Amino acid sequence: MLDNIRIVLVNTSHTGNIGSVARAMKTMGLSQLTLVDPVQKPDSHASALAAGATDVLHGATIVDDLSSAIADCGLVIGTSARNRTLDWPLLGPREAAGQLLAESANYNVALVFGRESSGLTNEELQQCTHHVHIPSNPEYSSLNLAMAVQTLAYEVRMQWLEAKEHPEQAVSEYPLTDDLERFYGHLEQTLTETGFIIKHHPGQVMAKLRRLFTRARPETNELNILRGILASIDKQQKR
Numbered sequence: 001m002l003d004n005i006r007i008v009l010v011n012t013s014h015t016g017n018i019g020s021v022a023r024a025m026k027t028m029g030l031s032q033l034t035l036v037d038p039v040q041k042p043d044s045h046a047s048a049l050a051a052g053a054t055d056v057l058h059g060a061t062i063v064d065d066l067s068s069a070i071a072d073c074g075l076v077i078g079t080s081a082r083n084r085t086l087d088w089p090l091l092g093p094r095e096a097a098g099q100l101l102a103e104s105a106n107y108n109v110a111l112v113f114g115r116e117s118s119g120l121t122n123e124e125l126q127q128c129t130h131h132v133h134i135p136s137n138p139e140y141s142s143l144n145l146a147m148a149v150q151t152l153a154y155e156v157r158m159q160w161l162e163a164k165e166h167p168e169q170a171v172s173e174y175p176l177t178d179d180l181e182r183f184y185g186h187l188e189q190t191l192t193e194t195g196f197i198i199k200h201h202p203g204q205v206m207a208k209l210r211r212l213f214t215r216a217r218p219e220t221n222e223l224n225i226l227r228g229i230l231a232s233i234d235k236q237q238k239r
Contacts, residue, residue, distance in 0.1 A: 002160060004104040006032040007149060008069045008112040010120060013039045017116060019049030019057060020146035026053035028153035029160070032108075033060040034069045066112070066124050071178040074107040075099060078120050078128035079148060081141065089130045089215055096132040097155035101163055106173055111152060116145055126210055127177070129217065175223045183223055184210060190230045193237055 007025055012018055012035065019042065022033060033056055035042075042057055050057045063069050070076045077096050080088075091099065100109045112128060114120035125131060134151055136143055143151070175183075188206050191197040197205050218226060 001101055001104045001163070002029045002156070003031065004108050005030055005100055005156060006034055006069075006073065006108055006110040007153075008034045008036060008066070008110050009038070009145070010036040010066060010112065010124060011039065011115050012145070013116050015040050015043045015046040016049045017145045018042050018060075019046035019053075021113075021149045022046075022050040022053040022057040022060070024146050024150035024153055026056050028150075028157040030153055030156070031056055031059065033057070034110075035060050035062045036066050036069050037064055038062065066127055067177075067181065070110050070112070070127065071176065071181075072108050073110045073177050074174045075103045075109040075130070076112060076128045076177055077110070077130045077132050078112040078125050079114065079152075080125060080131040080133055081119055088125060088128070088211060089217075091130050091132045093132060093134055093152055093155045094159070096130065097152065097159040099130070100156060101159050103174070107176060113145060113148060126207060126214075127181075129174075129177075129214055173220045174217065175220045179220075179223065180213075183227060184213075186227060186230050190233055190237075194233065 007021065007030060009018065009021060015038075018035065018038065025031065025033060041062065042060065046057060047054050061069075077091065077100065080090075096111075100111065103109050111132075112120065112124070114124065132152065134143060134148060184206065187209065188197065191205070192199055192202075
């Protein structure tokens with residue numbers, strides 16, 4: 001289960017933070033690290049701060065964008081430090097850890113962390129199925145990147161240890177992120193062709209629809225039904 005949990009760092013500025021994250025991961029039994037467009041690739045400073053976790057560091061995958069990092073994931077939880085314009089399904093650290101573990105039996109899952117100074121953009125957060133917020137002291141809520149990873153990785157490990165003592169429960173199968181993106185692309189195309197979305201003035205329609213479907217979170221079979229509905233509309237439009 002732990003092998004399918006991926007830590008994703010987006011546009012990290014300091015290589016030392018990447019090394020510290022690798023160390024935090026290994027202490028909790030996590031090994032999948034993906035770097036999205038890091039300002040600088042891991043160097044000797046990163047290796048020094050990784051201490052005995054250089055295997056996690058050297059095994060890290062580097063990709064250009066978040067979509068590539070999570071394409072094969074069925075659950076993606078993005079860390080968020082503040083409320084956004086569009087509310088997304090929000091989990092606490094313990095609840096997020098339980099969800100990650102439960103679904104990691106079926107496919108890869110991801111926990112996404114943003115830039116040290118500004119976190120994740122709204123667009124990046126909208127690519128996540130859920131958000132997680134660490135309830136730190138509101139008078140001093142500053143957590144560095146490695147601390148945030150360590151906090152959530154600890155919750156994952158505690159949930160994992162507890163899960164080993166209880167029988168496994170069946171978990172619904174959800175579509176991978178790549179499948180969801182194809183659905184959203186299909187939905188936008190169909191709604192544009194029917195005139196529901198005005199091509200030159202799309203507004204916030206797709207962002208709000210993403211929020212709706214994220215909140216509903218259709219299972220794989222349900223998403224297939226939705227794709228079938230869109231295909232039938234496309235067929236009717238052609239007639």
